[in-house]
Amino acid sequence: MTASVDTSASPESYALPDELKAVQARSRLMLPIEVASAALMAAITLMLLAGVASRYLLAAPLVWVDEAVSIAFLWLAMLGSAVAIHRAEHLRLTVVLTALPQRLQGHVQAFGLMVTAAFLLALVRPAFEYVESEAFVTTPALEIPNSWRVAAIAFGIVAMLFVLLVHAWRTCSIAQLAVGTGLVAAIGAACWVLMPTLATLGHLNIVIFLIGFVTVSLLAGVPIAFCFGIGALSYLAFTSHVPVGVMIGRMDEGMSSLVLVSVPVFVLLGCVLDATGMGKAIIDFLASLIGHVKGGMSYVLLGSLFIVSGISGSKVSDMATVAPALFPEMKRRGQKPKEMIALLSTGAAMADTVPPSIVLIVLGSVAGVSIAGLFQAGVTVALVLLLALAVLARWKARSEDLLQVRRATLGTIGRTLLIAGPALVLPFLIRGAVGGGVATATEVSTLAVLYAMVIGMVMYGGIGLRKVYDMLVETAALSGAVLMILGTALAMAWVITQSGVAQQLALFMKNLPGGVAGFLAVTIVIFLVLGCVLEGLPALLLMAPLMFPIARALGVNDVHYAMVVVVAMNIGLMMPPIGVGFYIACRIGNVSPDEAMGAIWPYIVALIGGLIVIAAVPAISTAVL
Structure with a gap:
């Protein structure tokens, strides 16, 4: 490694x-x-x-x-x-x-x-x-x-x-x-x-x-x-x-910032999701619905990441929930482990704009962008990337062997839907409540934890006190690590601003050839590289205070620019040989990084293609606002 x-x-x-x-x-x-x-x-x-x-x-x-x-x-x-x-x-x-x-x-x-x-x-x-x-x-x-x-x-x-x-x-x-x-x-x-x-x-x-x-x-x-x-x-x-x-x-x-309180609460929600098996219920339902078609399990994997991300808010939690449930069946259908890891890692990158994304919450706090607007735009942006990955997955599955695969009966679909129903409702409640202005991200996060705990006890077996304690400690550790990055990154960004470099950078970026298009192109390159080297969140925290004022001065919509930045950052996070998200996926899927490295590039190219479309068509991000 x-x-x-x-x-x-x-x-x-x-x-x-x-x-x-x-x-x-x-x-x-x-x-x-x-x-x-x-x-x-x-x-x-x-x-x-x-x-x-x-x-x-x-x-x-x-x-x-x-x-x-x-x-x-x-x-x-x-x-x-x-x-x-x-x-x-x-x-x-x-x-x-x-x-x-x-x-x-x-x-x-x-x-x-x-x-x-x-x-x-x-x-x-x-x-x-x-x-x-x-x-x-x-x-x-x-x-x-x-x-x-x-x-x-x-x-x-x-x-x-x-x-x-x-x-x-x-x-x-x-x-x-x-x-x-x-x-x-x-x-x-x-x-x-x-x-x-x-x-x-x-x-x-x-x-x-x-x-x-x-x-x-x-x-x-x-x-x-x-x-x-x-x-x-x-x-x-x-x-x-x-x-x-x-x-x-x-x-x-x-x-x-009080807005950031939703970060540990959504981390806790992800722990509850894993402990209760709510994520597994969603996966079982999607598999019964579309698992019988060519590329079906790839669609299930991408769809599960899309939906589960709307509950947990964490890429690591998403991948850890989805991979063990789907990889055995995908292997049985002849898919190679390296292809599965490539799809898992790029699918997680795709899903990170799906609310309640911790990255979007932190970005909204740091850059002064409406979190409700980011949540609304994040879904449509993720759908564009989902389409790009699904098309590639279908092409790669053109020779998949389905002789032993049987379509699930209506009874099986209904049974899995009944079990997954309460879990499926949760991401839509989160997005609807925040996007509609009914409640803040912090309020929704606490209500979602309460909902998940109650539903977990009623339908999914509940959680023992020892497990609850372990989840609380794990939430504190992960939140502490994230927030310490936030504190020192903003201190470093303040130092850069006070040095006067930020003003010179702003002048340089404003005078780039190509105007807004040139600025967005440079932004994509910057965040692809920084997302790869620094990991996504630190790169975002370091550069957002510098780049967003420049974007505003050029007339770029805040939400549109945020979507370009977050997607570029997430793609960089999954780009080998340095992108740390790629190695997390390899560890979760128990596949050698050397083996998976060659397989991921077509998926990276598909994501970059989707990113170019998102950057070139602001309406994808702004039409839903």
């Missing part, structure tokens, strides 16, 4: 027998944080439900709910990020690390850990100073010091630093840690000594710190969130007179 993303594996899954006691000891240390994270996630969900019930049923809004949720949400993000470090669930690129000789991997890993530790250590003092400054601010509804909320940042940074150092001590030798620490210290000392020279370099510092430092950290296996952070922090510390404490304020702003 040339790249990997740690999305679901825990340290226990990799532990050798003689390491098990050490792993269990680390788990005991993390237990209080995990319990607190689970309790916060449950409290957020319950408070949101109480707020919705009070507003719509009693016509008596609970004015304190938003503030209480905001406080709990920031604590959830920071504690969840610490849990994600413990579980190795922070997104990172390991393309260089795994390609190195075994004797060098430990040294590079130790260097990456020390880079992360240096970033966190540098933020400890500013974080506590930020808490002190916010003690003078009183929240309007609860009338408590705002320091109660922002203390989460200081506590989370200390917790992450502690967990990281314990992990470094357990996994690296003293010599490796000494070399890594020495190298980080030498780089820092060199930058300090060269500060007078760096001050004269102007925009070249952007290349040195925001590109050079970030790239080196990325290749060393540093989680992407901390790559952005170390780049921005180094630039501020060594080339400007701006206090590094600004980083804390930017991170707070990036992680504190």
Whole structure:
């Protein structure tokens, strides 16, 4: 494998027998944080439900709910990020690390850990100073010091630093840690000594710190969130007179938008979907309906991704739900594993504009675009991509053997529809409620969790308390990893804006030949590359604050531009040899990336063709608004 993303594996899954006691000891240390994270996630969900019930049923809004949720949400993000470090669930690129000789991997890993530790250590003092400054601010509804909320940042940074150092001590030798620490210290000392020279370099510092430092950290296996952070922090510390404490304020702003509360709630919804088997019920119904035609199982796979994505909001959850249910039958019909992986990965890219896409929610928050508008446009955009992939899948299935395949009876179709019915209703409720302005994305997400839990208990066997706890902790870890990327990416984007590069970029982009068409073409190339290298969400968070003002100045509709950006980003995410989404699909389908790499390109070309149509015809995105 040339790249990997740690999305679901825990340290226990990799532990050798003689390491098990050490792993269990680390788990005991993390237990209080995990319990607190689970309790916060449950409290957020319950408070949101109480707020919705009070507003719509009693016509008596609970004015304190938003503030209480905001406080709990920031604590959830920071504690969840610490849990994600413990579980190795922070997104990172390991393309260089795994390609190195075994004797060098430990040294590079130790260097990456020390880079992360240096970033966190540098933020400890500013974080506590930020808490002190916010003690003078009183929240309007609860009338408590705002320091109660922002203390989460200081506590989370200390917790992450502690967990990281314990992990470094357990996994690296003293010599490796000494070399890594020495190298980080030498780089820092060199930058300090060269500060007078760096001050004269102007925009070249952007290349040195925001590109050079970030790239080196990325290749060393540093989680992407901390790559952005170390780049921005180094630039501020060594080339400007701006206090590094600004980083804390930017991170707070990036992680504190109430709109983003729907992210962990939709992640929890995806966990409920998996645990109850609601996704499997949808797949069984589609298979009974169209599984007997040529290319039928490919249609089922694409259709399942389209529908299931409208419930879970997560590509990883979508692929993990669909692949185990469909791959055995597809293999029996003669489809090659590499073709199945190609269709799975590009189908997941197609479905990421289907609401309630976490990417669309985050983009709406960062770029100031209507989430309801993004949800409405996302469905029609996904249909265009779905058509492109379905046409290619049908052509590839032209020689499929269907001699042993029988059409499902009407009774079978009716039975599977009866079982899948409650699950099928959910994505339409989500899209309709948000798109119609009946409820916000956050309100809908909590109602969807309640609906799924109740339906799961009534029709799909329910969920045990231990499973609920595991889902809450997993939601906290994944949300913490996502929100930490959001905080540091926005801090880095702020630094770029303050440097003046953003204004020069805007001027350059406005003067591109071809006007709007030229701008959209460059946008597609930029997000294809960044989506491939940085993973989708970080690329979006880094570039959206820079690119959307340029698009508006050129008269490009916000929703149309958002659709072009998101689709290009998702295609890049699935493009080998670097696109990390491709490797996630290979791992889920248990297929070698080397085997699947050649098969995916026709599907990538089909998606790019669909993207060109979407970019060239704005009405595809805007006609439904």
